[in-house]
Amino acid sequence: MMGQEKLSFHERKQIEKLKQLYSKHDFWDTQPVLTTAKQRGQELKEGEIVHKQIKDISNEPLPLPAGFEWSSIDLADEKQATEVYELLRENYVEDSENTFRFDYPIDFIRWALLVPGYKVDWFVGVRVSKTQKLFAFISGIPIKTRVKDKTVKMAEINFLCVHKKLRTKRLAPVLIKEITRRVNLTNVWQALYTAGVVIPTPITTATYWHRSLNVKKLIDVGFNQLPSGMPMARYQKMQKVPKMSEVYLIGEVRPLVQKDIAQVYKLLVTYLEKYQLKLRFSEQEVSHMLLPRDGVIYSYVVENPEKKQITDFVSFYRLPSSVLKKVGHNHDHINVAYSYYNVNTDNSLLELMRFAIVKAKEVGFDVFNALDIQDNHEFLTELKFSQGDGYLHYYLYNWHLSQDLGSSDVGIVLV
Numbered sequence: 001m002m003g004q005e006k007l008s009f010h011e012r013k014q015i016e017k018l019k020q021l022y023s024k025h026d027f028w029d030t031q032p033v034l035t036t037a038k039q040r041g042q043e044l045k046e047g048e049i050v051h052k053q054i055k056d057i058s059n060e061p062l063p064l065p066a067g068f069e070w071s072s073i074d075l076a077d078e079k080q081a082t083e084v085y086e087l088l089r090e091n092y093v094e095d096s097e098n099t100f101r102f103d104y105p106i107d108f109i110r111w112a113l114l115v116p117g118y119k120v121d122w123f124v125g126v127r128v129s130k131t132q133k134l135f136a137f138i139s140g141i142p143i144k145t146r147v148k149d150k151t152v153k154m155a156e157i158n159f160l161c162v163h164k165k166l167r168t169k170r171l172a173p174v175l176i177k178e179i180t181r182r183v184n185l186t187n188v189w190q191a192l193y194t195a196g197v198v199i200p201t202p203i204t205t206a207t208y209w210h211r212s213l214n215v216k217k218l219i220d221v222g223f224n225q226l227p228s229g230m231p232m233a234r235y236q237k238m239q240k241v242p243k244m245s246e247v248y249l250i251g252e253v254r255p256l257v258q259k260d261i262a263q264v265y266k267l268l269v270t271y272l273e274k275y276q277l278k279l280r281f282s283e284q285e286v287s288h289m290l291l292p293r294d295g296v297i298y299s300y301v302v303e304n305p306e307k308k309q310i311t312d313f314v315s316f317y318r319l320p321s322s323v324l325k326k327v328g329h330n331h332d333h334i335n336v337a338y339s340y341y342n343v344n345t346d347n348s349l350l351e352l353m354r355f356a357i358v359k360a361k362e363v364g365f366d367v368f369n370a371l372d373i374q375d376n377h378e379f380l381t382e383l384k385f386s387q388g389d390g391y392l393h394y395y396l397y398n399w400h401l402s403q404d405l406g407s408s409d410v411g412i413v414l415v
């Protein structure tokens, strides 16, 4: 008899993913997304799955259970922004062991959502009528997505959150249908979104990689484990972050400022060309996304001093997580940097990212995260990132791709 086969973590995840895709999805099976049933039944053409017109869309919001009401959230208003912040702080995404929960700062939420051309109507809240307390939220922002050789107007959907007290009552599908209705009424029929969970059907799956910057704290809070048999001092030495004097960049590095935007915009657009999935930004959007905001987004350019030309840039955003299990330490947060958009021409991506890591450590981050999308494989191992157990699945709503993409075909970073 053969012994019990031992599957690796990633094999188990792969099997879980297949199970999810082949099981019944009461909601998603009714939506214009690729499901295994549809896949088997017919040959779908690449592109839009279901074609509708504004006249097919109801002007009335979806009904909510008695005692609840819809509320568009004006994030420019301090009080309403705080309500969203608090809902997310207490109820948003946790890791699989419930040790950490994202704690998106208010300024971050505003940066992510109050983008050029935003619509308050796409910041959808659900309140309890009597108390007006916010119990659920979902957001959309307008984007232009380039999928292979087509440019498609879409909504980028994010921050889907239902209060813990209201879970598993099928409120999430109502939120998704309501935001779809509001988006459709503006003649937009596609959406882009990411999730840690598997639903029908990812177009690609990316993996998170982590570079420790504050080794002891990450072990104390349970983010990392000390490799068995290894003394802390040795591990710290292995993970030591280089000094700034050990970063060799050609050109002068400084924070990005407004007058750089025209050049950075051109660099970014040209650089993204090679990816199968990317956003078509306007210059105004690039300015909004990349100009530094303290505690939110950090961007640096490398300038050729003779030509006064920007040759490269690197950026990362700050998304702290609350530490939920405080055993044997008293840290309430980990300060996490996430790689954002980076472009290299004169320098290697490896050297640029070495700069980013050293800078992130200098500014006080505990860990630097990056997905294995874009060209990130060029630096992950060399810069001592380790592969995490978190996945990020990318999805398109009402758009069929005849083949899945590889994670390195993806040029989009969603926050």
Ligand SMILES: CC(C)(COP(=O)(O)OP(=O)(O)OC[C@H]1O[C@@H](n2cnc3c(N)ncnc32)[C@H](O)[C@@H]1OP(=O)(O)O)[C@@H](O)C(=O)NCCC(=O)NCCS
Pocket: 024, 025, 026, 027, 028, 029, 091, 092, 093, 094, 159, 160, 161, 162, 163, 166, 167, 168, 169, 170, 171, 172, 173, 194, 195, 196, 197, 199
């Ligand atoms: C995600 C969340 C809103 C789902 O709400 P819920 O109360 O657990 O689930 P509901 O009973 O309302 O709805 C279940 C349906 O939503 C779907 N669903 C769950 N999570 C989803 C997600 N992240 N994106 C899209 N659909 C999702 C389920 O697949 C299910 O549909 P199905 O029957 O077709 O499979 C809720 O769990 C939550 O707020 N979690 C913490 C924050 C979070 O993870 N947000 C998503 C970030 S991508």
